[in-house]
Amino acid sequence: MAVSPVFADEPLRVGATYLTSGIDPAKGSNGWALTSHGIGxxxxxxxxxxxxxxxxxxxxxxxxxxxxxxxxxxxxxxxxxxxxxxxxxxxxxxxxxxxxxxxxxxxxxxxxxxxxxxxxxxxxxxxxxxxxxxxxxxxxxxxxxxxxxxxxFTGPYEIADFKTDTSVTLQPNAHFAGADKRSAVDFRKFSDAQTMSLALEAGELDLAFGLPSEVISRLKTNPDLTIKSFPVGYQYLAFLNTTRPLLGDVKVRQALDLAFDRTELAAAINGGEPATGAYAPYFPFAGKQPRPTDLDKAAALLDEAGWKKDANGMREKDGESLRLLAITYPQRPDLVTMLPVVKAQLARIGVALDTQVIENIQQAASEGNFDIALWAQHTAPSGDPAFFLNSMLRSGASLNYAKYASADFDAILDRFATEGDPEKRFTIALDAQAKLFEDVPASFLVSPVWYVGLSKPLQDYQPWGSDYHVLRADIGEAR
Missing domain, CATH: 3.90.76.10 (Dipeptide-binding Protein; Domain 1)
Structure with a gap:
């Protein structure tokens, strides 16, 4: 490892609810995390x-x-x-x-x-x-x-020390322009966003990325802190496991989609707006209208599927209750906040919901032991609509947690491979979303707003529209 020059500044102290799972860039989502950390x-x-x-x-x-x-x-x-x-x-x-x-x-x-x-x-x-x-x-x-x-790697930082699931210590990459403007970084992972917000208040952090919405009003009263909000390219969505016995019926999935009140979900997390589809609304290939909520139509679909209300108003068929399992993960605190709201919304149409918060969500989703997975996903990380659809919803795709398989949907995606005109690619994306709205392997819920907390030395830091570039080459200029 190259030896970097000694910097007079104290290390920059950064907190987040995620951390690269390792230093092998070919494994899992490490490539994204290593880039987010300013390493690659x-x-x-x-x-x-x-x-x-x-x-x-x-x-x-x-x-x-x-x-x-x-x-x-x-x-x-x-x-x-x-x-x-x-x-x-x-x-x-x-x-x-x-x-x-x-x-x-x-x-x-x-x-x-x-x-x-x-x-x-x-x-x-x-x-x-x-x-x-x-x-x-x-x-x-x-x-x-x-x-x-x-x-x-080639980024503005290099790894000096890595503690699995705990922290990464970074030093300026001496071979990246402007190294003398950057200090070392102590990047800590927090098990939950509430703990991270307390560390920010206690003066233990210079940058807290992904603060929970419920603490924002309190943090804004602290004269030593600057709180910034920003829209992101991420979408909050619910993958519906199409291979589970109770969700194999498309009418049940359509009913769930109509039961989600996206305005209520956005209010619960104190930011964002109801989703119009698979993409944040500022993308030209995003849907134009918020996804609908219609409890009467949802109830009618469940009736058609044979799920009738019992004496307690809950759905049952042939002696079996319509009881589902929803999972999510603590690294995205908004999703944890949304989980009980989703449970209450589904209860309105007589669907019972058990909930779990799971640390290793990718493993759990891959194993398929869930009905609903609340998920946060950047759906256009390259500014193009195709990658998300191909990697997470195409038949047999490695990240297709919904286990969705549709020859008609795949045929729509095939058009991306030969179409280079941006406007026509936008049309393909809209056609693909229309098919997803019909089959409902995923329900698109909220286009969120995120929050970052900053100490006085970093008050000029400007967050970009995702967590792909938290530590950037210009971090020294912000300080």
Missing amino acids: ENLFTVDKDGKLVPELAEKAERTGDLTWTITLTSGRQFSDGTTVTAAALAKGFENTFANNKAALATGGKLAFEATDDLTLKVTTEKPVPYIPALFAEWPLIAYAPAGDGKAV
Whole structure:
């Protein structure tokens, strides 16, 4: 590991309810987390205005139906001081595509060839109309493998110490421009957002990312703190497990979707607005109208499905109660707040709901032991609508927690592979959402607003529209 210069400033103290699960960039969602922590970068990224822009790459050019040439920016170095080359990045990408199924969502398995130090030839398995968007997807962090699941990265910070599920200590990457403006960082994971807010109030943090909405009014009265809110590209949604016995009937899923009162859910978390579909409303491919709530229609659908009300007003059929299990996770405190509200809403149509808050939500969702999973997902991380739909709702996709399988839906998604015109891609996204509204493998609930708390030295920090870039190269300028 490279030795960074000594900085006079005290370490920047950052808190969040999430932390990378490890330092292997090819595993799970580590690529996203390592980028969020300021350790890694992508070839292309989405900037603060939601625009897709080059990062480690300079440009991408199509050279054939399945081939592209990507030109890298010259003069960049990894944190160990070695030069960033096409060959080094190719090895990293090959490792990711071999070990992370989420990377396959858009173009299938990609092949890489370094034609010179700054030129990377990419061959896709499936047609990709616009490859910069693919290389902005969260699994495709850029790195050079260093053996044993380790890697070297190019971001403004490098790892000095990592304690699994607890903290990561960062030092400025001495080979990234402006290193002398950045101090070290102590990045702590908190088990819940309430504890994190107390640490912020106690002066233990300079930046608390993802504060719970219920503490905001109190925190705003503290003269030593600055609280900022910002809309995000994330959506709060409910995956409905289509393979569970009680949710295999589409009428039951449609009834649940109509029972969700999204205005009430948004009010419960003190921010955001009712979802119009799979995307935040500022995207041009978002739905135009909030998803409806209609308890009478929901009740009629349950009646049609054979679920009649018993003497207590709850639904039953053939002696079996309509009782479901809903799960969520503490890393997104808004979802925990929403859970009892969802339970009350479903009770209005006679559906009983058991609830669980689970630390390792990805494992639980993958195992499928749930009916409803309240989830937070950035649905357009590259500024394009296709990745979320392909990675989380296409038949057989690795992150398809709803176990949704529809040939008609897949056929809609297939159109993304050959359509490069943005306006026509927006139409495909709208068609895909219409099919999801009909089949209801997921209910889209709230387009949220998030909160960040800042100490006086960081009062000028500007959060971007997600948690993909919490620690950025400009953090020193904010301080």
